[in-house]
Amino acid sequence: MFKTILQIAFILLIAANATGQSHKAEVLLNEGIELSNEGSYVRAIERFNDALQLDRGLWEAKYELAFAYLQSGNPEMAERLSREIIKSKDSLKLEAMLILGAAYDRQNKSKKSLKVYKTAVHEFPDNYLAYFNLGLSYYNRKEWDKAEESVKKAIQYNNRYPGGHFLMSHIMINKGDAIKAMLSLYYFLLLEQDTERAKNAYEILQDIWKSRFDNSDGNRIISISKGSNNFFKMVDFAVNMKSQKCPPDSNPEESLNVFASNTGLLFEIISNTYEGGLDFWDITYLDFFKNLYDKGYSEPFAYYISNTNYRPQVLVWLSDHYSGFNSFINWMELQE
Secondary structure, three states: OHHHHHHHHHHHHHHHHHHHHHHHHHHHHHHHHHHHHOOOHHHHHHHHHHHHHHOOOOHHHHHHHHHHHHHOOOHHHHHHHHHHHHHHOOOOHHHHHHHHHHHHHHOOOHHHHHHHHHHHHHHOOOOHHHHHHHHHHHHHOOOHHHHHHHHHHHHHHOOOOHHHHHHHHHHHHHHOOHHHHHHHHHHHHHHOOOOHHHHHHHHHHHHHHHOOEOOOOOOEOOOOOOOOOHHHHHHHHHHHHHOOOOOOOOOHHHHHHHHHHHHHHHHHHHHHHOOOOOOHHHHHHHHHHHHHHHOOOHHHHHHHHHHHOOHHHHHHHHHHOHHHHHHHHHHHHHHO
């Protein structure tokens, strides 16, 4: 009887110790995630490794460790760890596949990364990140048409993911479709503003508007892509004919006002000529911007997205147009 009691006590002691170690591992995991979110990847790696020493089956720690290694410039370790997760068939398999593909990309193994992403979209056909990463892989290989088709699917599965629209704009720039690139950039800036990527997107958009003119005497450049359909050719032509040039010596307020005016012009041309449709560009962009213009929100929209580069000037405009801007914001909330 006494021996049995001792055996039970011993088993309970082991269970309590295991529970305590598991709790410590979870604490270390959470500390590592916080450090990773702050960009302190070296310290995060230490926490994740400590967590795994206590609980080798803590797959989330292994995934976070793979991500931290990838971000800290060690794609070889990220590759090894993500392979282990994929082999385990854990619930983090998709996330691990995306890290594995990125690790291959960092090692200039584009064929391998492409194979991983193709497998990901096959196994997870409704996941926008799988299609996004496949599109990015095609983009890096300069296969613009395949990149476009993959990113279209990513956006269709998650229209609110900013990265999809940002990547689409770069694909369209490389394909020579200025209007499509602009629509993608406009939509991206609606979703993301307070980042360096947003500043870059706004500058690209400004550069596209400046390309409506040459750099010497202000003559208009007519650049219609051969790949565009008739509607986008017409819009490109009309924009080139009617858009305003921003003088080289203009101050920030003048530049902002010209941008807002040209933005309104683009949406006006779309509204007056677009007759509806069911393809990707119709449903994703043209329907939205036509509706925005018809509601009278082109101006507040233009100033709203300009906040990324012209914050003081935008604040001045907002103070003078608060009611209209507030109506625009309320309308936008209903679109989500």
